[in-house]
Amino acid sequence: MRAAFPDFRLGKVLATSFTGTLSERHGDAVERIPTPGRLVDWLTVSGLAVDSCAPAQLALARELRESIHAAATAAARQEALPPTAVHVINDRSVQGRAAAILTPQGQRRWQLSSTSRVEDALSVIAADAIDILAGERDGKLALCASPSCRAAFFDTSQSRTRKWCDMNTCGNRQKKARFNAAQRTSL
Numbered sequence: 008m009r010a011a012f013p014d015f016r017l018g019k020v021l022a023t024s025f026t027g028t029l030s031e032r033h034g035d036a037v038e039r040i041p042t043p044g045r046l047v048d049w050l051t052v053s054g055l056a057v058d059s060c061a062p063a064q065l066a067l068a069r070e071l072r073e074s075i076h077a078a079a080t081a082a083a084r085q086e087a088l089p090p091t092a093v094h095v096i097n098d099r100s101v102q103g104r105a106a107a108i109l110t111p112q113g114q115r116r117w118q119l120s121s122t123s124r125v126e127d128a129l130s131v132i133a134a135d136a137i138d139i140l141a142g143e144r145d146g147k148l149a150l151c152a153s154p155s156c157r158a159a160f161f162d163t164s165q166s167r168t169r170k171w172c173d174m175n176t177c178g179n180r181q182k183k184a185r186f187n188a189a190q191r192t193s194l
Contacts, residue, residue: 015039015049016173020161022136023148024053026076027158027172029069034155040068046125055117055128064125071099071129075136079159082140083148096133096140103130153177 016039018024028039028049040046043060046068050057060068074095078088104120105127119127138144139161146163151172158172171177 022075022139023160025132026072031155033157050128057123057125057128060125078140079148083150083159096136099129100133103127105131151177
């Protein structure tokens with residue numbers, strides 16, 4: 008990985024992990040895929056290795072990311088899905104060539120076309136988003152309770168009451184802020 012970029016915040020759900028490549032959306036936004044090469048890095052870490060990425064493909068990826076975020080945010084708020092976002096997600100889903108492969112360990116892995124194009128990887132991410140948005144998985148979409156983040160995440164906790172997109176970042180920051188505020192008031 009290239010050292011000059013912020014770390015990836017990888018989750019267990021591909022689509023919402025992808026939306027996390029832009030974090031702190033309501034604060035000082037952190038772009039985690041600022042270059043085509045960085046998108047290649049993220050796709051590789053996510054099991055969707057591609058041969059290369061052009062600037063136009065990075066633009067397609069960012070458009071998909073923002074569409075998934077818009078649709079997931081609407082779903083978490085129990086609002087109608089934005090038609091433009093739905094169109095982009097569907098468009099990216101059908102433009103790629105990828106197949107689900109069963110590993111000997113009983114796990115699903117995605118196999119991209121022989122040329123491993125970015126569009127193939129984006130189709131897998133879009134298909135994952137469709138599964139979540141259509142309610143095909145056990146869990147629910149929620150929004151991070153951090154006022155500066157508000158990232159959409161897929162809550163698979165038993166009670167479905169998770170508050171933070173990532174406990175190690177947003178959750179810790181909020182708990183630390185509450186602790187510091189309590190310390191100031193007790194002095």
